[in-house]
Amino acid sequence: MVSARPKPGNNGSFLKPKLENQVGKRALHNGVAFNRVVFTEEWYANRRQIEEALSSYRRLLVDRELLAKLEQETNLDGKKKSGLGVHMRAARVLEQLGKWVNTTKELGHVSCVKIGDEFHWRCELSIAGLHHDFQKGIVYMKLINGQSLATSIVDSGRYDNVEGNTPNTFTYCGQGENPNFGRKPKDQKLVGGSLALKNSFVSKMPVRVIRKVYNFDDSKTDFNSMAAGSEGNDCGYKFVYDGLYQVTKYWPERKGDSGTKVYRFLLKKIDEKEPEHDLGE
Known part of the structure; x- marks a missing residue:
């Protein structure tokens, strides 16, 4: 369902492929239209x-004086925090300045992000519009009829997610009541993000998957060539957009150690080489 990926030019920009028969098209998946990658001028x-927003974000992580100044100018809370708090503050400043892209929740691919794109920090996923939450692993949207559908998930390693027995499959643990954390874990409930994933299974809608990957090579990162003053992630990990997946099965199970109930979701990567069907055809 995705057009051929463009190749990087010598100056770090992207060579533009032919655009014939691509402008304005959307993909259909089980009768529902969603955006696909279409290489237009827009x-x-x-x-x-x-690229500009991520460059600014990484600069703010280094230049704390500039961050504090912009917080005052945008009337944001300037409480001094470290770690993730600083990352959130920088992202919120850029949001107030109107620098975020793809701010509307959508099913399928989002504009200007390609499969394989890599990001230094979790907050950068929100800035690019790939995953609209700084911390939650499942983001979902509400339809007009009130039903929720999952738009994206992040496999960050906090839950017991397991690679599948077949290629391009993995099992994702439901949201909330993580048995690996907390003093007294409770049973997961089929609500919120977990309910949205269940609804995505029923309606056979695609879900964007972002993976947290360790031990990476900066030279291969598409969004890594940023302006001077930016700082890379020195923690040894990155977040990679892995493409669209479909929930093919879900079930509850009991954790052996704690005995608490969790929900498991089996996801399979969608074969993007299949022919696309456009609206009106």
Whole structure:
């Protein structure tokens, strides 16, 4: 369902492929339309906005004086925090300045982000519009009929997610009541993000998957060539957009150590080489 990926040019920009028969198209998946990757002029303009926003974000993580100044100018809370708090503060400043891209929740691919794109920090996923939450592993949207559908998930390693027995599959643990954390874990309930994943299974809708990957090579990162003053992630991990998956099965099970109930979701990567069907065809 995805057009051929463009190749990087010598100056770090992207060579533009032919655009014939691509402008304005959307993909259909089980009768529901969602955005696919279409390399139009608008796509490249949005991608440049992401590059600029990530460059500014990484600069703010280094230049705390500039961050504090912009917090005052945007009337944001300037409480001094470390770690993730600083990352959130920098992201919120850019949001107030209108630098975020793809701010509306959508099913399928988001504009100007390609499969394989890599990000230094978790908050960068929100800035690019790939995953609209700083901490939750499952993001979902509400339809007009009140039903919720999952738009994206992050496999960050906090839960017991397991690679599948077949290629391009893995089992994802439901949201909330993580038995690996907390003093007294409780049973998970089929609500919130877990309910949205269950609804995505029933309606056979695609879900964006972002993986946390360790021990990476910076030279292969698409969004890694940023302006001077930016700082890379020295923690030895990155977040990689892995593409669209479909929930093929879900079930409750009891954890052996704690005996608490968790929900498992089996996801399979969608074969993006299949022919696409466009609205009106």
